[in-house]
Amino acid sequence: MTGTTPGGAPLFDAEPDAYLALHGALDEEVADALLDPRERAVRTRTREVVAEHVAPGAGARDRDHVFAHDSYQALARAGLAGLLVPEEYGGTADSTVAYAAAMEEITAGCPATSLVYMTQMHAAYPILHSGGPDLARQYVPGLVDGSRYGSLGVTEPGAGSDASALRTLAVAETDADGRTTGYAITGSKTFITTGDRSDVVVCFATVDPRAGRRGITAFVVDGDAPGLSRGAPMSKTGMHGSTTAELFLDRTPVPVSHRLGGEGEGWAIVVSSVTKSRISAAAQGVGLARGAYAHALAALHRVHGADLPPDVAFVLAELRGAILRGRLTLLGVAREVDRTGGATGGAIGLMKQTCTDIGWQVAVAATKVLGRVGDLSELGIERYLRDAKVTQIYDGTNEVQRLLIARDTAGRLKGALR
Ligand SMILES: Cc1cc2nc3c(=O)[nH]c(=O)nc-3n(C[C@H](O)[C@H](O)[C@H](O)COP(=O)(O)OP(=O)(O)OC[C@H]3O[C@@H](n4cnc5c(N)ncnc54)[C@H](O)[C@@H]3O)c2cc1C
Numbered sequence: 001m002t003g004t005t006p007g008g009a010p011l012f013d014a015e016p017d018a019y020l021a022l023h024g025a026l027d028e029e030v031a032d033a034l035l036d037p038r039e040r041a042v043r044t045r046t047r048e049v050v051a052e053h054v055a056p057g058a059g060a061r062d063r064d065h066v067f068a069h070d071s072y073q074a075l076a077r078a079g080l081a082g083l084l085v086p087e088e089y090g091g092t093a094d095s096t097v098a099y100a101a102a103m104e105e106i107t108a109g110c111p112a113t114s115l116v117y118m119t120q121m122h123a124a125y126p127i128l129h130s131g132g133p134d135l136a137r138q139y140v141p142g143l144v145d146g147s148r149y150g151s152l153g154v155t156e157p158g159a160g161s162d163a164s165a166l167r168t169l170a171v172a173e174t175d176a177d178g179r180t181t182g183y184a185i186t187g188s189k190t191f192i193t194t195g196d197r198s199d200v201v202v203c204f205a206t207v208d209p210r211a212g213r214r215g216i217t218a219f220v221v222d223g224d225a226p227g228l229s230r231g232a233p234m235s236k237t238g239m240h241g242s243t244t245a246e247l248f249l250d251r252t253p254v255p256v257s258h259r260l261g262g263e264g265e266g267w268a269i270v271v272s273s274v275t276k277s278r279i280s281a282a283a284q285g286v287g288l289a290r291g292a293y294a295h296a297l298a299a300l301h302r303v304h305g306a307d308l309p310p311d312v313a314f315v316l317a318e319l320r321g322a323i324l325r326g327r328l329t330l331l332g333v334a335r336e337v338d339r340t341g342g343a344t345g346g347a348i349g350l351m352k353q354t355c356t357d358i359g360w361q362v363a364v365a366a367t368k369v370l371g372r373v374g375d376l377s378e379l380g381i382e383r384y385l386r387d388a389k390v391t392q393i394y395d396g397t398n399e400v401q402r403l404l405i406a407r408d409t410a411g412r413l414k415g416a417l418r
Contacts, residue, residue, distance in 0.1 A: 012298050013058065013109065013380065016051040022294055023047060023108065031327045034335070035101060042083065042098040046105040049078045055109035061241030062383050065233075067197070068113040068241040075106065075117060076146030084121055084276070085128065090141040096276075100283045100334040104327070107287025108294065111387035112241030114287065116149075118280035119193045119242075123150025125276050126202045126218055126269045130261035135220060139200050151198035152277075153189040153221075153247055154270065161400050163204070163270055164213045168249065170205040172263075183207075183259070184251040185219065186227075191394075195245035196233045199223040203249070204270065207263045216266035220258040227252035238386030274396060275342055278352040279334055281395040285352075285359030286326040288391065292384035293319050296366035299379055315369045319362050326358040346408025353401035356391040363388045 012018040035043065053074035061068055075081050083099045085091020099121075107114040124143045127135050142148030159165040168187025172180045185205050189195070201221045208215035221228060231246030260269060297316070300308060308316065333351040336343045343351075363385040367374035374381055392398045 011378075011380075012294075013055040016048075016056075019051040019055050019109070020047065022298060023051075023290075026290065026294060026297075028324050028327065031324060031331060034328075034331045035097065036095075039095060039098040039101055042080070042094060043101040043105060045078065046075075046080055046102040049074055049080065050105050050109035054106060054113050058110035058112070058241070059377075059380055059383065061110065061112055062238075062387075063240075063377070065240045067243055068110065068116045071110055071113040071241075072116045072120075073146045075113075076144065081117065081120060081146060082124075082140075082144030085124060085140060085144050089128070089136050090144040096279060096334040096337045097331055100279055100330050103280055103283030104287040104290065104330070107284045108291040110241065111284060111288055111291070111384065112239045114280075114284055115193060115239050115242040118277070118284075119152065120144075120150055122152045122273065122277050122280070123198070123200060123202050125273055126152070126260055127220060129272055130218065130265065130269055131220065135258065135260075139220060142199070148199040149194050149197050151192050151194045151201045151247070152273070153192050153195070153201050153203040155191050156188060157190050161397060164216065164267065166204060166206060166216065167209060168203070168205040169209065170207050170217055170219065170254070172207065173253075180256050182253055182255045183219065184253055185221070185249045186251055187249055189247040189249075191234070191244055192247050193242060193244055195247050196230050196243045197223075201228070201247065202260070203247075204266050211264065213267040214264045216270070217263050218260035218266040218269050219254045220260065221249070221252060221254055225252050225254070237389050238383070239390055272342075275337060275348055277395045278348050279330070279337065281391050282326075282330045282333070282351045282355035284391045285355030285357070285388070286323060286330050288359035288384050288388045289319070289323045289326060289362035292363040292366040292381055292388075293323060295379060295381045295384070296369055296374070299370055299373065299381075312369055315365060319365055322358045322362055326355045329354050344408055345404045346412075349396075349401035349404035349408070352395060353398045353405070356388075356398060359391055360385075360388040 012022050054071040082091025083094040086093050120143045124140050143150045154163050156166050170183040170185045173182045175181050203219050203221045206215040207217050227250040229248045233243040233245050329351050333343050333347050367381050
């Protein structure tokens with residue numbers, strides 16, 4: 001039997017069959033047409049795992065601040081945690097489109113689980129991109145099978161939107177012949193997802209603070225490396241099933257073999273990584289919107305049946321259109337990334353800003369359309385609202401995305417108008 005809340009809404013996400021029926025009814029054929037058969041299969045399988053193992057515990061994870069270990073492990077067991085990882089490292093080498101579709105599904109069921117899930121990929125990607133086969137073999141399979149947690153450490157107390165201002169210092173150590181054998185890393189990182197428990201940290205530091213971007217270098221740091229310590233998980237507005245913590249490094253030794261690429265090549269890794277991470281954030285925006293919309297529909301159906309009052313139906317029509325716009329933008333940019341290996345900063349910025357703003361706006365509207373009942377925690381909608389907020393902040397704030405879009409527009413207009 002489907003349970004009910006004081007608001008009278010069915011807790012459909014506690015029951016896999018009810019979850020699958022409702023979300024299946026919300027599919028949009030025009031967006032599905034953009035998926036190839038394999039991408040549809042990934043989406044279908046992800047939704048099944050989400051319905052069974054991810055969505056049912058989402059409310060409790062939020063309420064009790066429980067790290068999304070079980071739900072992430074379920075996704076890893078189903079072979080869904082390495083979609084962008086080559087098969088030789090335990091992944092399935094799927095398309096960015098498949099990854100985006102899976103991220104949307106996971107987020108619709110439990111946004112916090114999606115944050116843990118995407119962070120695993122964000123930690124694996126720089127190692128795959130610049131680590132070479134030995135480091136990839138050593139670290140990536142564990143991130144894919146769920147036996148290791150990973151973090152990506154860029155942000156510092158004095159370096160957020162301007163990541164190139166980072167001050168964590170990597171001092172080279174040399175042998176008698178002057179050859180670099182390793183580094184001692186000192187500094188602090190803040191707001192690091194999964195930072196309280198990560199077994200592996202991809203840490204960005206500078207080998208020369210005067211060199212700006214040209215000094216930035218990336219390293220793989222073991223979670224138990226000497227001199228690495230962590231702050232307690234931070235208390236946040238939302239995403240309570242994902243942890244966020246400070247990291248402190250005090251002359252932490254890192255062998256030269258754990259440097260990703262050459263000295264000064266870290267900025268290129270940051271730039272390449274944000275293409276993937278902004279796909280993740282944008283997919284979260286669409287998934288958050290769909291999750292909030294689904295919850296609102298379930299609650300309204302309980303009160304009104306299928307005949308919704310026109311004012312309510314009009315609001316829902318707007319929301320449905322916004323979700324579809326977000327999904328089409330997400331899938332379009334993801335397809336371009338698959339086709340060309342990248343997309344312009346303007347397109348990535350448009351996607352990230354558009355989709356995460358839609359996540360927030362739909363969550364706000366879905367709460368509002370229910371009146372006072374929308375405020376009830378039991379209904380699960382206000383959780384989407386709280387979880388949506390941070391997607392407009394991380395992976396480059398939406399103000400910074402607007403700057404990138406404006407720059408891209410100015411570049412396009414150069415010479416086009418007289
Ligand atoms: C829950 C959570 C998880 C996170 N996880 C990670 C992680 O795993 N790894 C990691 O490295 N970081 C992580 N971050 C950090 C995140 O990437 C930064 O918060 C983000 O880059 C913004 O930096 P900031 O917070 O220092 O804001 P600031 O850069 O200080 O910006 C403050 C305000 O000024 C605006 N602003 C800044 N520059 C401009 C400009 N040029 N023009 C107009 N407006 C501007 C911003 O939009 C913002 O509104 C996380 C953050 C949160 C909240």
